[in-house]
Amino acid sequence: MSGFLEIQAIEKRWGHGVTVGPITLDIARGEILALLGPSGSGKTTMLRLLAGFETADGGRIAVASEDVTDVAAARRRFGMVFQHYALFPHLDVGENVGFGLPGSNARDAKITAALNLVDLSGFERRKVHELSGGQQQRVALARALAPEPRVLLLDEPLSNLDPTLRERTRRELRQLIKRVGITTVFVTHEQEEAFDLGDRVAVLNAGHLEQTGSPEELYEHPSSLFVATFVGRANVFRGAAARALGLTRPDHVLVVRPERLRFGDAGLPGVVRERRYTGSAAFFQVEGDDGQRFEVLAEPEGAQVGARVYVEATRVIALPDGAGGR
């Protein structure tokens, strides 16, 4: 077995016929895996199964070849950072961080070290509610890491932060996890966060694993229409328009990223209906002659609203037609 954390055909059946899994995933030691999916896709269930808060209805979870499927959360030695941090409001920062540590001489030193790690030295006696959102997040991280868990789990780690703070925190969080070297699984519904923070991304949809891979693989070689449209912006062409852009296989559709389309002298004809200026570039809404609308990312001065244009594709992805397309 190759993985440090092995998930084999794990399954959770909720009432009303809702099922998550079976899902199989191998996560290498020190790897950061993102579970990416829309709400209701089962990513949170997966994380709670890993943490031991839910019991699996099938399959097994193993860490370092030890089967932990039936091990209670309290004895699993997985650290968890909750979406709303779940800091104990009746305890101060130091007591929160020390909660999972056994009473010993080294306890205070470990608390100090954990707080140093997240850049909160000297915050031991602060009250939890006096801290900013970013500081609370770091205390939650220090608390989860202090008992030296085998795996770190993060539930939407950045969703509670200001958008302006998010990007910086993301980078710092990744550096910190890499420095500690801990195997990490985190849940997010934002593609950007998954790409930035994760070494690998597992895309979930309706309880099933759609695809696992590096951000590049997912973006450039999506294995399904769902992944193609959920990860990044995508135009989906069918019928004559798809054939005009080079699709040859029947029962397939053509997926083209907006930046892989450009205005030219020949190609798919259409009329520019809308222009959204973003600064360095602009998104052009083009209505094809068959009525299909699609998006072109081009120079801000690439075209005028109302102008007749021809669009050609520099790179296309052919995928079997199925549910999930727009």
Next chain:
Amino acid sequence: MNRVRNGNAAALAMTLLLAWLVVYPILIVVLEAANGHGAWSEFFTRPGEWAALWASVWISLASVALAAAIGIPLAFLFEWFDFPGRKTLGALIALPVVLPPFVGVIAFLFLYGESGFVTRALQTVLGLEQAPWRLQGPLAILLVHAYSMYVYFYLFTRAGLAKLDVSMLEAAQALGANRRATLWRVIVPLLRPSLVGAAILTFMTALGSFSAPYIFGGGFRVMTTQIVATKLNGDLPLAMVETVALAVVAVVGLAILRRTEGDDVLVALGKGVAPQRRPIRRRSARMLATGAGWGFAVLLLLPHLTLGLVSLVPYGAWTTQILPPVINFANYRRLFSEAERLRPLLNSLWMAAASTALAVVLALAAGWLVVRRRVVLRRVIEGLLALPWALPGTVFAIALAITFSVHAPLELRFVLVGTALILPLAYLVRALPLTGRALLASYRQLDPSLEEAAASLGAGRWRTLARVTLPQLSPGLMAGASLAFVAALGDLVASIVLYTYETRPISIEILSSLRLDEIGVAAAFGVVVMVASALVLGIGARR
């Protein structure tokens, strides 16, 4: 899967235990009453019975009207206007809540009774041969009810007003509504849940009220005193029929009042800021508000002060004078040094503490099952916890007296009447709605991820309970426990039906002291209960 099954097994055990405590005794009374044919015809033909039932209903309705008439205007005054002393007075005005009903009744007796403080003063001032009034009958009962129950309307209305969104009032004005239209078309509908809540609480309290009619009723009987009198006369079949009749009135009354409650959605909508308090500009009006406020506060504090004063007067020292000629701590010394006087105090303390502790443990387990495990029986458990609140204390007192005076282990009936267990059991039943409601609410507000966080940090079930769950629940737990403890400490009706000489609680000792004319000792007991209640409630309200 195992966990789910264990949860449901525990829930079943909890349901059966609660049903045995709160439903089974009522069921026994209903069944045994159904068999007493003679008692039914007696009940239906004796005019006194109908008069007592009708008296219970109209006294309760009149108490609601009176309490509303005093409490609602006060709430508006203190929530909407600003004047010197508003904060202090606003807190003082909620004070009657601290006085256990029975102790309050005794204080009223010392104050306005035939040989009461105020009565005698007026008699002397006016040079009358007799007391200017006799504190007896329905008016006396209503006076006591108004005094102790307007607080419900005051507190509920204030809370409702504080939640009111000022932008709603502004919207009404922008749409052309004048003040009166705004009041009737916006404010009153929005306050309705609060007002109905207060009305229900007042109605149920008044219907179950025993101390005031017992002490001041004289020949005027309401159903609660009628039942106890019948029981003490030994006519058990008739007492059971009366108990069933009172229970029916309570349930029907509750059902009717519930219907007028409306939805809470109305209140939930308003998320904005409450209107700012308006200072009273006109000097005369401001002085009037402050003066009336202080006058009212003094009126409210008089019973407490009277109780304190009377407790300092030694036996036989105070005869016809307006003010007592001698003041010392003799009564308190007797209370704590004579073993026979100390006994009821200790009895009350341990019985209240034991019943409260058990009620907290049961409510804690129920909260865990209902909120955390979401067991199949959760609605049933919640209903059983709340049930004793819907029935007057007299009903439960009689039900327990009948159920637990028979030895039939197969029917789960044991002889507990006459033992030290029956009163704590009766207090426990009355405490369940208080601790149950407080702990369920606290459990619902408790973020489940806190417990999960503890688990993921390696804490087992008991460590999580001790270090995370209990500290988080403690405000609700303390609030519920203090209310339960104070209710048990001040109980009269269950005590009067179920006590034995060995286990007599404070309220019974106060009654017998009064009968022996040892009013100083009675007052000293009252002060002890009052101070203990205030301390416990003060601790319970602290965050």
